[in-house]
Each structure stands twice: as structure tokens, then as C-alpha cells.
Amino acid sequence: MNANVQAEPAEFHDLTDEGGDKGARDVNLEVILDVPVTLSMEVGRTRIPIRNFLQLNQGSVVELDRTAGEPLDVYVNGTLVAHGEVVVVNERFGIRLTDVISPAERLRKLK
Numbered sequence: 001m002n003a004n005v006q007a008e009p010a011e012f013h014d015l016t017d018e019g020g021d022k023g024a025r026d027v028n029l030e031v032i033l034d035v036p037v038t039l040s041m042e043v044g045r046t047r048i049p050i051r052n053f054l055q056l057n058q059g060s061v062v063e064l065d066r067t068a069g070e071p072l073d074v075y076v077n078g079t080l081v082a083h084g085e086v087v088v089v090n091e092r093f094g095i096r097l098t099d100v101i102s103p104a105e106r107l108r109k110l111k
Contacts, residue, residue: 039096040094041084042073071098 044064055064071083072095084095 037076038078040075042075044070079107081106 044066046062046064048062071085073080074082074095074097076085081097081101082097084097087094087096
């Protein structure tokens, strides 16, 4: 390596359109709007030994870590995004969102 070579700062060009970045954001958002995500609801969790797990059969009851009436967790691709309660709509289960986690809070939890 030559010790006489001087380093120069790197130059980066602006990646936005000449007309401003609002149009670029709209175009980029359109690209992802049809990407499917997995939405799941969690009633609760528990930990049991494998011995007890292997003894489960039809009619077995497993106690969860939540009390009755406590909100469910709503996940998108494994990330907590909201809390809600179970509802019945046209004889099907649904969920009414009672609290949505802000994007800033979700990012803070990822760190």
C-alpha cells in the first residue's frame, strides 16, 4: 500500500426525482401495497414440559398466561402491531382493534 496516497471524501448523489421526493414516495408505496403479510392473533402462551405436551388429547385443557377478558395480541409477520378483542361477525370470529401500536414504538422495540 502506498503511504503517499491521499484519501478523498466519497460523493453521493440524491436518489429522489428532480420534482421533489413526494412523488417518489407515492411510487415506492404503490410497489408494496399488494405484498401479502401474515396477520395472526394470540390469545395467550404457556410453557409445559414435553412429557405433559405428549399427554394432551381431545378434551385436554391447557391454562394460558392470560386472564379471561384480557386483550389479544395482533401480529403482522411476527411483529406486535395492536391489541384487540374477539367479536363475532356473520357467524365468524373477528377481532376489534382496541389499541394500535405506533410505528415509532414498533421501531423502538426492534432495537
